Structure formats: C-alpha cells, structure tokens
Amino acid sequence: MxxxxxxxxxxxxxxxxxxDFDSESKSTLCAMLNIENGALVESLFANDHSRLALVGAISDSELWDRLCGHFGVDRSTMDFVWDMFWRSQIxxxxxxxxxxxxxxxxxxxxxxxxxxxxxxxxxxxxxxxxxxxxxxxxxxxxxxxxxxxxxxxxxxxxxxxxxxxxxxxxxxxxxxxxxxxxxxxxxxxxxxxxxxxxxxxxxxx
Incomplete structure (x- = not known):
C-alpha cells in the first residue's frame, strides 16, 4: 500500500x-492476588498464561480461568481485580x-x-x-x-x-x-x- x-x-x-496506578489501589490489588506489593504488573503479565494471551493464542475466557487458578482466586475476585486495574490507571x-x-x-x-x-x-x-x-x-x-x-x-x-x-x-x-x-x-x-x-x-x- x-x-x-x-x-x-x-x-x-x-x-x-x-x-502507574494509584498507590492505594495497587496495594489492594496485590493483597487480593496474594502477591508482593509493587509486583502487580509483573505478576499479571509475566506468566505463561498471559504470554499466550498477549499473542491471541488463548481466548479471554480461557485466560481468566487460568489466571484464577494461577492466583488461587475465584472468577468474581479476578473480575474485580481487572476492573480496578483499569480504573486505577494514572x-x-x-x-x-x-x-x-x-x-x-x-x-x-x-x-x-x-x-x-x-x-x-x-x-x-x-x-x-x-x-x-x-x-x-x-x-x-x-x-x-x-x-x-x-x-x-x-x-x-x-x-x-x-x-x-x-x-x-x-x-x-x-x-x-x-x-x-x-x-x-x-x-x-x-x-x-x-x-x-x-x-x-x-x-x-
């Protein structure tokens, strides 16, 4: 072309x-996912499930199922985390x-x-x-x-x-x-x- x-x-x-994210929301999200404070983005995106989703190799639905298992949380918690992740963007x-x-x-x-x-x-x-x-x-x-x-x-x-x-x-x-x-x-x-x-x-x- x-x-x-x-x-x-x-x-x-x-x-x-x-x-970044506002500090209060970041701390809340890390606590909900049982991860070290300050490791939110790395924990969400630097795992094998995320890497597959980043190139469209798995569907959004499969990604959520895998992330729930990865972090040991239920779907409602993961949905809340995802919503707050975007609402807390600076x-x-x-x-x-x-x-x-x-x-x-x-x-x-x-x-x-x-x-x-x-x-x-x-x-x-x-x-x-x-x-x-x-x-x-x-x-x-x-x-x-x-x-x-x-x-x-x-x-x-x-x-x-x-x-x-x-x-x-x-x-x-x-x-x-x-x-x-x-x-x-x-x-x-x-x-x-x-x-x-x-x-x-x-x-x-």
Missing part, C-alpha cells in the same frame, strides 16, 4: 500514556495535552501495545485517551507482539504512512530498537518533560 507523508506518533500504552495528562496539540497540527496519533484482547477493549473505553487516538493496535488481536518485527509491519500498513514519518515512543529500548531498524524515528520514554520536548522537536522538523 502506498504511504502518505502525514506525520504519525505511535505510542506505547503502559509506561507512556499510563504512568493517565499521563501532561502528555495528553501535547497530543491534543499534535492532532490540531494534523499529526496522526496511534497506540501500539502488548495487551490481551480484553485489555484492548478496556483501553478503547478510556474516553480521555481515545478522543485523541486515531488507531489502537493490540498484540492479542494481531497474534504477534513487540519486539517482534511483524507487529511493526502491521502497524505501518494499518497507519498508511511511510516508516520515515513515524515517531515510535516506548519505555522499552528493545522495542524502540526494532522501530529504528525499520526506518522509524524512536524515543525511549523515561520522563514526560524530556519526552514531550523530543516530540515537539520532531514535529517541527
């Missing part, structure tokens, strides 16, 4: 658009202000996230975020994940632009490295102020 020359921001969700409001300005300048803003299919559904329900987002590309829906090249190729095709016109922003240097190898610009996101300054500079080029 022929690409356009429209500048495009392609952003990760966790660690970029979402910075969204990067400072970055959202910049994204609003980017859209007014004609910049495409999209998301590329390693996430279960049911996470993609919840992500799309965050209206503060989705009003600024053109497309949300989820690993579980595409059957492949970062840092593999395939999901980046899918993103380039879906966005309809040239790789050279994309700035990929992620908090994982491995993912940014792949983007750079495909002729995108890349930013390892560690700090909102520095990240926003880099994005603004890139837009002005």
């Amino acid at each position: 022929m690409g356009s020359n429209r500048k495009t921001l392609l952003l990760d969700f966790g660690g970029v658009l979402s910075l 969204i990067n409001d400072e970055l959202l202000v910049l994204l609003d300005e980017c859209r007014k300048r004609g910049v495409n803003v999209s998301v590329l996230s390693n996430m279960w299919c049911c996470g993609g559904t919840r992500m799309r329900s965050l209206t503060r975020l989705t009003r600024l987002i053109d497309q949300i590309i989820i690993s579980g829906e595409e059957y492949c994940r970062k840092p593999g090249r395939e999901i980046f190729d899918i993103a380039i095709s879906r966005l309809g632009c040239f790789p050279e016109d994309i700035l990929f922003v992620d908090d994982d240097a491995r993912n940014v490295s792949v983007a750079l190898s495909l002729s995108m610009s890349g930013l390892v996101f560690n700090d909102t102020r520095q990240g926003n300054a880099f994005i603004e500079q890139w837009i002005r080029r």
Whole structure:
C-alpha cells in the first residue's frame, strides 16, 4: 500500500500514556492476588498464561480461568481485580495535552501495545485517551507482539504512512530498537518533560 507523508506518533500504552496506578489501589490489588506489593504488573503479565494471551493464542475466557487458578482466586475476585486495574490507571495528562496539540497540527496519533484482547477493549473505553487516538493496535488481536518485527509491519500498513514519518515512543529500548531498524524515528520514554520536548522537536522538523 502506498504511504502518505502525514506525520504519525505511535505510542506505547503502559509506561507512556499510563504512568502507574494509584498507590492505594495497587496495594489492594496485590493483597487480593496474594502477591508482593509493587509486583502487580509483573505478576499479571509475566506468566505463561498471559504470554499466550498477549499473542491471541488463548481466548479471554480461557485466560481468566487460568489466571484464577494461577492466583488461587475465584472468577468474581479476578473480575474485580481487572476492573480496578483499569480504573486505577494514572493517565499521563501532561502528555495528553501535547497530543491534543499534535492532532490540531494534523499529526496522526496511534497506540501500539502488548495487551490481551480484553485489555484492548478496556483501553478503547478510556474516553480521555481515545478522543485523541486515531488507531489502537493490540498484540492479542494481531497474534504477534513487540519486539517482534511483524507487529511493526502491521502497524505501518494499518497507519498508511511511510516508516520515515513515524515517531515510535516506548519505555522499552528493545522495542524502540526494532522501530529504528525499520526506518522509524524512536524515543525511549523515561520522563514526560524530556519526552514531550523530543516530540515537539520532531514535529517541527
């Protein structure tokens, strides 16, 4: 497909658009799952069941059954944990202000996230975020994940632009490295102020 020359921001969700969880909710969720305080994201996503769901290899229903067994909780508890997980997200409001300005300048803003299919559904329900987002590309829906090249190729095709016109922003240097190898610009996101300054500079080029 022929690409356009429209500048495009392609952003990760966790660690970029979402910075953390509120501390009280995080402690509550860790206690409910009987895991060490502060290990919420790692415990949810760095297990074999989650890894399969991140590439769509098991259904959401099978994932919940497996996670209930993994954490030793019932389905109602797991449903509550998942709901609170999303309600307690600390969204990067400072970055959202910049994204609003980017859209007014004609910049495409999209998301590329390693996430279960049911996470993609919840992500799309965050209206503060989705009003600024053109497309949300989820690993579980595409059957492949970062840092593999395939999901980046899918993103380039879906966005309809040239790789050279994309700035990929992620908090994982491995993912940014792949983007750079495909002729995108890349930013390892560690700090909102520095990240926003880099994005603004890139837009002005």
